[in-house]
Amino acid sequence: MSGGALWAVVVAASVGCYLLKLAGLSVPAAWVQHPWVTRVVDVVPAALLAALVAVQALTAGTALVVDGRLAGLAVAALALALRAPFVVVLLLAGAAGALVNVLTG
Amino acid sequence: MTTAERAATLRDAIGLGLAVGLYGAAFGATAGAAGLSPWQAVVLSAVMFTGASQFALVGVLGAGGGGPAAIGSALLLGTRNTLYGVRLLPLLRPRGFLRRAGTAHWVIDETTALAVAAPDRRLARLAFLAGGAALYLTWNAATLAGVLGAAALGETARAALDAVVPAAFLALLWPRLRRGAPEAPVQRRVAAGGAAVALLLTPVVPPGVQVLAAAVAVLLAGRPRPAGGRA
Numbered sequence: 001m002s003g004g005a006l007w008a009v010v011v012a013a014s015v016g017c018y019l020l021k022l023a024g025l026s027v028p029a030a031w032v033q034h035p036w037v038t039r040v041v042d043v044v045p046a047a048l049l050a051a052l053v054a055v056q057a058l059t060a061g062t063a064l065v066v067d068g069r070l071a072g073l074a075v076a077a078l079a080l081a082l083r084a085p086f087v088v089v090l091l092l093a094g095a096a097g098a099l100v101n102v103l104t105g
Numbered sequence: 106m107t108t109a110e111r112a113a114t115l116r117d118a119i120g121l122g123l124a125v126g127l128y129g130a131a132f133g134a135t136a137g138a139a140g141l142s143p144w145q146a147v148v149l150s151a152v153m154f155t156g157a158s159q160f161a162l163v164g165v166l167g168a169g170g171g172g173p174a175a176i177g178s179a180l181l182l183g184t185r186n187t188l189y190g191v192r193l194l195p196l197l198r199p200r201g202f203l204r205r206a207g208t209a210h211w212v213i214d215e216t217t218a219l220a221v222a223a224p225d226r227r228l229a230r231l232a233f234l235a236g237g238a239a240l241y242l243t244w245n246a247a248t249l250a251g252v253l254g255a256a257a258l259g260e261t262a263r264a265a266l267d268a269v270v271p272a273a274f275l276a277l278l279w280p281r282l283r284r285g286a287p288e289a290p291v292q293r294r295v296a297a298g299g300a301a302v303a304l305l306l307t308p309v310v311p312p313g314v315q316v317l318a319a320a321v322a323v324l325l326a327g328r329p330r331p332a333g334g335r336a
Contacts, residue, residue, distance in 0.1 A: 024190015047299030051319030057271035072268025097268020
């Protein structure tokens with residue numbers, strides 16, 4: 001993607017996200033507090049964030065790839081289950097990824 | 106409100122803002138790894154200022170995705186801020202268009218949690234403003250540090266960063282799935298469905314589109330509860 005196109009994406013998404021925030025303070029509550037709307041909004045982050053976890057850990061372009069990223073993810077899951085702070089989770093994941101890269105590189 | 110209540114509210118709000126804001130370094134590094142310039146990363150943190158959407162945008166771009174899939178993913182994750190605004194309006198009651206427009210910029214997960222948890226309206230407003238300010242400043246400074254740091258990395262450090270990115274998304278997702286979270290079994294079902302849809306579609310759709318398409322997993326959530334789900 002060219003620099004100009006990338007800027008267009010950055011600006012459009014930023015303005016769009018801001019308008020979603022402004023809408024909440026501006027439109028009648030009844031418009032957005034429909035049970036089905038709140039239901040979807042409540043669970044949509046789980047679907048998208050899980051998809052991003054899978055795509056970031058296991059894909060390269062249109063291929064499925066297993067490498068150090070999956071080791072990092074497994075270590076991160078373990079650290080999160082043990083209630084480690086965010087910074088520790090990320091450092092451990094990075095260390096695992098780097099280790100696999102050194103061992104297999 | 107008493108002086109002690111005021112001090113406690115300020116302490117909690119600023120503490121949370123500073124702690125969460127540091128996470129901006131992970132965003133900056135992710136943005137750098139995805140090919141964004143330091144300026145683009147900083148504009149996202151300054152103008153978009155909603156973590157999950159920012160991570161999704163650079164995550165889709167980093168996976169080789171196109172603009173529409175990246176923007177669509179960011180907007181879908183941004184919809185919950187609309188619901189937060191609806192809950193905050195009676196607490197904050199911003200008067201006039203300018204105050205409303207300014208308040209809207211800081212309507213995110215953390216500021217909403219702080220304002221809703223405050224014991225009265227004046228403390229809610231204080232918590233929103235103090236937490237928002239601390240988080241905004243730290244988040245932007247940490248973003249800049251992260252994106253500049255990512256640019257200076259060698260090959261092994263890049264491999265480390267590649268492993269940090271999925272872990273960062275998992276850390277964003279985790280609090281929704283953990284035992285005790287509202288409707289954790291539903292959230293887990295939807296998350297598993299979203300990951301499965303994304304992986305199944307990866308070989309057959311343009312990069313990034315599988316992330317947006319994973320939104321169909323919300324169908325696994327089933328009907329809203331009679332009470333209307335989470336208040």
